[in-house]
Amino acid sequence: DSMNRRRAEIAARFTEALSQVPEVETPSTRSWVEHSWHVYALRLHLRRLTIDRARFVEELRARHIGTSVHFIPLHLHPYYIRAYGFAPDDFPVAHREFLREISLPIYSAMTDNDVRDVIEAAIDVARVFRA
Numbered sequence: 001d002s003m004n005r006r007r008a009e010i011a012a013r014f015t016e017a018l019s020q021v022p023e024v025e026t027p028s029t030r031s032w033v034e035h036s037w038h039v040y041a042l043r044l045h046l047r048r049l050t051i052d053r054a055r056f057v058e059e060l061r062a063r064h065i066g067t068s069v070h071f072i073p074l075h076l077h078p079y080y081i082r083a084y085g086f087a088p089d090d091f092p093v094a095h096r097e098f099l100r101e102i103s104l105p106i107y108s109a110m111t112d113n114d115v116r117d118v119i120e121a122a123i124d125v126a127r128v129f130r131a
Helices: 002-018 053-062 078-084 092-100 112-128
Strands: 040-044 101-104
Touching: 002 040, 002 112, 040 092, 053 101, 053 112, 092 101
Parallel strands: none
Antiparallel strands: 040 101
16 A cells, blocks of 8 residues: 555656646546556657657666656567568557657655656656757
């Protein structure tokens, strides 16, 4: 319970700060759903940036923030490509969302300084590469 509460606090801080940044989209929440916040999936508004997701990730890494992509659509996995011949555009919405999603670090042992560092780095990358 304490780990979930801490991740929820971190997610709330991320959302409060990053919802003010037009180059990104924070996760949606619903009042009747309790989220575990095991992943904080941030979506990039690529038309508002001069860089793609890969470069955004590189720029965060240069600022000592590790990120990842957690949700790779099934049709992009090698097995489904080989077995069924799927191409990225066979599921255009899944593919579009995949290209703009990153997962920010979120774990219960993050310090308030860690949280601040993630927020500041994401805001800085968005600002520097604003279209």
